[in-house]
Structures are given as C-alpha cells and as structure tokens.
Amino acid sequence: MKLHRFIGDWTLGEEMAIRVAEAEVISQVKNVLRLGRGDQLILADGGGQEALVTITDFGRGYFDTRVEEYRWAKAEGEAETTLYCAVLKKENFELVVQKATELGVKKIVPIITERTVKLGLRFDRLAKIAREASEQSGRGVVPTISEPVEFSSAVANLSVGTKTVILEENGQEFSASIFSEAKSRAIFVGPEGGWTEAEIDQAKAKGLSLAKVCNFTLRAETAAIVASFLLGQSYEN
Template sequence: MKVHRFLVDAALLKIGSQEVHDPDILHQWKDVLRLEEGDDVVLFDGKGNEARATISSTQRGFVVVEVAAVESAARSGRDVVLYAALLKRENAELVLQKATEIGVTRIVPLITARTVKLGFKMDRAQKIVREAAEQCGRADVPVVDEPMRFAGALAGAQGHQAFLHTSGASLPLRKLEAVDGLWVGPEGGWTDEEAAAARSAGCDLASLGPLTLRAETAAIVAAYLAVHS
C-alpha cells in the first residue's frame, strides 16, 4: 500500500504524539484518501527532514499521529537555481511542477523583453511545488521567488551560470560542469541585448542541440541536465 507524504510544520517532526490541525491536510486524510487509525503517513518539513508516523486517533478538528522516527533525507543532484521566463499559465505551471520533481532548489520567474504573460499567482505557485514535492518524494521544497526583471536577476546571480541560447557560439549544456544557475527564455526567445548582457555578466551560452524546443520543454530538459549531470 502506498504511504502518502504531507508537508507539515516543522514543529510536528518530533518523536511521540503530535496533533495535526491543518484543515487542508485533514481534508485530504478524511475526505479524499479516507485514511483511518493505524494507517501510516510520511510527514516532511520542506527543509530536508521527514518522519514516519501512524494515525492513532481522529478527533473533531484534528488528528493525532505517533511519530516513530525523524531523519534528514539525502538530496539527489546539485543545488541549481532555475531562472525561467514567465510563460502562459499552463506552461508555467508545468515548469514549476517538473522543476520540483527534478530537484531544482530555487525558481526565479523572469520578466524579459519578450515576456507576454505577466500575471503570476504566488499562492498557486506555492501549491504546485508543495504538491509536486509530496508526490515525488523529496523532503525539501524549492523556493519560489516573486517575478524579477531580467537585469535585476542577472545582477544578483552567483556562481556558474548557463544561459540557454541558440547562438552558434553556444556549448552543449551537457558539457558544462557544476552549473549553479540555469537561464531559460520566453516563447519568443531572448533578445540580442539580453544575450549580450548575459555574456558580459560571465554566463556561458549553452545549447540543447539543433532542434528548436518549446520554452517549457527546454526548461525541463535543461533543469534535469543541470541538476543531475
């Protein structure tokens, strides 16, 4: 039987009896999953710690669980920041979900010269990455920043940056080592001025090959290569 995972307040990750009061979690347990006394769950705090727990009693307004052990979960892959231009809603949400599953540690939505969709709902973004972390089994949840303008994000970037671009001067992304930040443009691509600014800031221009990929596809494929290469 599958053991379901839930993001909870770090205060609940203590050995012994703990009361879960979060209404969203209680709804999932009682009304959606129909969990009962004796069922096991995994609780994690979004910062790399998790605990195996057993539901011991269901009360009005809360559920009591018995936490047997708490441990730090090992991370897989490198810590990578994904700088991704804002996309149309369904595509942006796909990038948030898959970047979380892949293991990206921070996601910075970008406003670029060719960004078309400017709307961004932080509460929706947080819900997507939280649920993706619960589903995929990671014990941490990526940080999602408020949208930043390209120039400001570039000025604050640290470490080795890979800037996806179709220029003939671009190197295959898989050949770049120890990438700390990954930059993916909007549906219409980067402007020449943005590419020049990235080069001036010390970014390596990188490519995923000769084919033209959709922005969301490029973000997902490149994120995997950067995190797990």
C-alpha cells in the first residue's frame, strides 16, 4: 500500500513528534482516507525533507504523530527548469500546472502574448493544484508559479546562461542536443493562436532556438505538457 503524502508548513528534522493542525489535512486523513491510530503517512515540508510518521492520537482540531524516520524526498533533477506558458483557458492552464508539476518542472511562468485572449487565472487554485500534484507524484518541492509576465519582458529578462527554446510549428525538429549540459533550461509555449511575427523576431534577436516537437498542430496545453517532459529529461550521454 502506497503511503499518502502531505506537504505543509511543518518544521522537519528535529522533533520526534509532530502535531498536525491543518484542517484540510485532518479532514483528508479522517474522512477521506479513514486513517486511525497506528496508521502511517508522510509529512513533507515542500523544501525536500520528509518525515514518515505514525498517528498516535486524535484531538479536537489536531492529530499527533510519532516520527519514525526523517528522509529526503526523491531528488529533483539538477537543472533549473522553467516553463513559460501563455495564459490559456482556465481548465487548460490548470491541466498544464498539474502535468508540469508531475513531470518535475521547477518554475511556471504564465505569459501574456499578443494573441493571448484569456486572462484571469486563479492563483490560489493553481497553487493548490501544484501542491496536490507534488504530494501525489512524490515530489519534495512544489514548483513556483509566478505572476503573469509580458512575453517581451520575459524574453528580455532571460539570463544569459539559460538555454531557451520557443516551441513553434515552423521551427526545427526538437533535438536532445539543445539541452545537453544546460544547467538552466526554459521552454516557451504560445497561445492557441500562435506567436506573432514580431514575437518570433524578438526571440530570434535574442538568439533563442525555435523548435517543434511534433509534425502536427498541437493544442497549446498539449505542447506545454510535452515541453514539461522535455525540460525534465536528463540529456547526459
């Protein structure tokens, strides 16, 4: 049986007993998972540390646990990875955040492009989706989701050491060699309507790589999921 993981504000590493008072976790443990005294779960601090704990007691508005073992969550890949994704329809962007989290992306930046139609993401909801996807996928670290940024300023502010790819139907076929040995990687995914010529020119002027990942036209959210996978791969060989 797989143990359930919860990511929260716990201070891990010292105490041999941890009291859990987060209403959402308590409700999940009691009402959904129906765990009781003696059952085990994992508490993670979102910074990479985890504790395997056993429930010892339930109180009003809390439960107590005994720490069996401290350990580190599954290692994150070494590379810094950022997915720049055009703001999409709410449910599509939520899907992207969930999948990017599972696939190990470290930073998600919603971007506003010339053809971006939708705005108004709910950041509280996105943060919750990222936390839950981290819990489920065994990630120790929750990706950061930044405020939306204009495409042009995102491109302008890219650091020199970041190997950056713009997904574009007319680009070259994506090649693993683009990311090999890059310690910092980013992929830009455009909106349904695609990039404008001006945006492509801007990317070229900055020296970014234009690449496609499929011969067919992908929906933006599909491209973003594939991009998340490509960001997370190891390209050593």
